[in-house]
Amino acid sequence: MKTGAYENIWWRVENRVHELAEQEGALDMYSVVNIIRAFTKSQDNRSSASDKLYIHLEPTILKNIGSVNARELGHLMYGYSIRDVGNPEIYKAFENRFTQLVDQKAPFDHAFLSNAIYYMLFRENDDEKLWKAIVEATIVQDDILPLMHYKPFKISRYYLEKRFPDWDLHEYIESFYYADRYWNAASLDEYFQSDYKYLEFKAFLN
Numbered sequence: 337m338k339t340g341a342y343e344n345i346w347w348r349v350e351n352r353v354h355e356l357a358e359q360e361g362a363l364d365m366y367s368v369v370n371i372i373r374a375f376t377k378s379q380d381n382r383s384s385a386s387d388k389l390y391i392h393l394e395p396t397i398l399k400n401i402g403s404v405n406a407r408e409l410g411h412l413m414y415g416y417s418i419r420d421v422g423n424p425e426i427y428k429a430f431e432n433r434f435t436q437l438v439d440q441k442a443p444f445d446h447a448f449l450s451n452a453i454y455y456m457l458f459r460e461n462d463d464e465k466l467w468k469a470i471v472e473a474t475i476v477q478d479d480i481l482p483l484m485h486y487k488p489f490k491i492s493r494y495y496l497e498k499r500f501p502d503w504d505l506h507e508y509i510e511s512f513y514y515a516d517r518y519w520n521a522a523s524l525d526e527y528f529q530s531d532y533k534y535l536e537f538k539a540f541l542n
Contacts, residue, residue, distance in 0.1 A: 346384045350375075357392050365400045368393055369408045376415040387421040394426050401429045406442050409433055410451030417458040427459065434466055444473040450485035453492045462499060471496070471508045481515040490516065 353371055356362040363371075372393065375385040397412065404412070413430050416422045434452065437444075444452070452470055455461070474481075474489070481489060489512045496505055 346375075346378065350385045350389050353389060354392055357396065363393075363396055365396070365403055365408065368396050368400075369404065369411050372415040373411040376411075376418065383419060387419065390416060390419060390421045391423070394422060398425065398429055401433050402436075404433065406437055406444050406448045409437070410448040410455075413455035414451040417455045420458070430455070431461070431463070431466070438465065438469040444469075446474075446477060446479065446481055446485045449474055450488050453488035457488065457491060457495060464500070467496065467500070471503075471505070474511050475507045477511065481512040483515055483518055486512060486515040 353363075372390070375389065376383050378384045401409075409430065413434070416426060416430070449470055452466075456463075456466065456470070470492075493505065493509055496503060496508075
């Protein structure tokens with residue numbers, strides 16, 4: 337995807353998806369989820385495809401939203417919300433499915449929680465039930481928060497402190513302590529390595 341015909345390739349893929357979307361049963365939810373994910377994350381997360389594609393896939397998603405698991409739902413929520421594309425019905429369906437999974441006590445991992453937090457922030461969603469589910473699911477994670485999922489958790493801390501000032505977020509904040517420390521160390525390294533004195537000394541050693 338880094339060829340000279342990079343954009344042309346995406347255009348051709350998008351046209352083919354439009355064709356398949358018109359054929360009953362040609363696209364299952366596994367395919368739709370991964371199409372949305374691929375277009376959203378393409379070009380180093382700058383995204384590609386037209387808004388029309390996302391809207392064209394809405395009927396398939398709405399028809400089958402009850403079959404998606406948490407990981408798949410997270411990709412869809414992130415893909416639509418970061419682009420701010422889609423009709424109100426699709427966002428209502430996302431939140432209804434999220435609520436169903438919460439009621440079913442479905443397990444949520446860091447990957448889903450990261451996408452869910454981005455969705456809630458992008459949509460400025462203040463649903464206490466969903467936010468509490470996110471906080472509680474984060475606290476009970478056995479794994480250390482991966483650095484690649486760290487940013488939305490960090491941002492959500494300040495959002496929740498302002499939006500729900502009565503909440504005790506101590507355990508929530510503690511749950512991404514190691515990711516926070518590593519992020520600070522990595523940022524400091526990047527700062528030092530960009531300093532002209534460091535670059536001059538590195539050039540001298542080489």
